Amino acid sequence: xxxxxNDTAPDFHAETTDGPIDFHQWIGDGYAVLFSHPKDFTPVxxxxxGYVAKIKDEFDRRNVKVIGLSVDPVDSHHQWEGDIAxxxxxxxxxxxIGDPDRKVADLYDMIHPNANDTLTVRSVFVIAxxxxxxxxxxxxxxxxxxxxxxxxVIDSLxxxxxxxxxxxxxxxxxxxxxxxxxxxxxxxxxLFPDGWDEQKPYLRVTKQPS
Ligand code: BEZ
Numbered sequence: 509x510x511x512x513x514n515d516t517a518p519d520f521h522a523e524t525t526d527g528p529i530d531f532h533q534w535i536g537d538g539y540a541v542l543f544s545h546p547k548d549f550t551p552v553x554x555x556x557x558g559y560v561a562k563i564k565d566e567f568d569r570r571n572v573k574v575i576g577l578s579v580d581p582v583d584s585h586h587q588w589e590g591d592i593a594x595x596x597x598x599x600x601x602x603x604x605i606g607d608p609d610r611k612v613a614d615l616y617d618m619i620h621p622n623a624n625d626t627l628t629v630r631s632v633f634v635i636a637x638x639x640x641x642x643x644x645x646x647x648x649x650x651x652x653x654x655x656x657x658x659x660x661v662i663d664s665l666x667x668x669x670x671x672x673x674x675x676x677x678x679x680x681x682x683x684x685x686x687x688x689x690x691x692x693x694x695x696x697x698x699l700f701p702d703g704w705d706e707q708k709p710y711l712r713v714t715k716q717p718s
Contacts, residue, residue, distance in 0.1 A: 510617045511644060517542075517635045518615040523582050524575065524603035525589070532639055538571035539642075539666070540635045541658060544618045544628040548580040548588040552652045556630075557604075558596020560655055570662050572634075574602045579613055579628055582606035623648060632658060634665065671717045672699055687712040 511517070519532045534540075543560075545553035560567075560574055567574050578585070585604040593599045605612060607628075613619050618628040630647035642665050647653050663681040668674055672695075673685040687696050689710050696704065696712065704714035 511633065511641050513642065513644070514640050517633060517639050517641050519639075520612050520615060522605045522607065522612055524605050525582055525585050525600070526603040529603070529605075534575075535573060535635060535637070535639065537637050538573060539637060539662060541567065541572060541574045541662075542577065542616070542631075542633045542635065543574070543653070544577045544613065544616070544631045546578065546624070546627040546629070546649045548578055548584045549591065552650070553578070554588075554592055554595060556652050556655070557592050557600055558598050561592070561596070561598040561601050563655060563659070564601050566659050567662075570659070570666065572662055575605060576602065577605040577607055577612055577618070577628065579607050579610055579626065581608045620646075634658070634662060636665070636669070667716070672696075673714070673717065676713075682716060684713050685716050687714055 519530065521528065521530050545556060547553065557576060564574065585606055589600045607613050610619065613628050616631060616633065618631045619626070620629050623629055627649065629649065630651070630653055632643065632645040632653065633641055634643035636642050643661050645653070660680060664675040664679065667685070672688045672691050674688055675685055679685065687700060687704055691699070700714045700717070702715060704712040706712050
């Protein structure tokens with residue numbers, strides 16, 4: 509069964525390019541992004557891993573650990589890392605899980621048989637410090653992911669976890685937000701003393717709280 513938002517992310521033990529891990533323990537107190545790619549030594553995956561390595565600082569700033577996965581073994585990942593560094597200009601600076609027995613792929617429903625019987629699709633799971641799933645994405649093998657969008661969602665998740673707001677279409681960190689409909693105007697006055705623009709009773713736009 510596929511994982512849904514707020515389900516607990518399954519824990520597992522796995523071999524990675526940085527050594528063995530127990531997933532929940534490895535996540536620790538922050539957020540994590542677990543993302544799968546179909547196969548080592550493939551072109552789109554090579555660009556994705558290079559791009560994630562380039563923007564790793566952005567994940568670090570948000571207290572987010574990133575980890576990749578494919579059904580190839582760790583020694584294959586290590587060999588492939590040389591190609592990624594050579595072609596993408598950045599060394600891979602995060603662990604990649606080797607999953608040749610597909611244990612993790614099965615736990616996270618990353619193999620979609622109507623796409624391919626044996627290879628993982630491009631899954632993304634954003635996992636919160638309490639180990640619940642906060643975002644799932646599935647892309648086909650032929651389409652590389654937009655990792656800037658994943659950072660954007662993490663900004664929204666980290667803001668909306670603590671403030672009574674939601675973020676509108678295409679929102680970016682620092683832009684105006686929406687007061688959650690569950691908050692009455694009296695309650696909102698306490699939390700948003702600078703007020704809001706009430707476009708409809710259910711659409712109250714305010715500055716992003718700090
Ligand atoms: C790729 O990463 O380039 C890729 C992987 C599997 C199928 C098609 C493309």
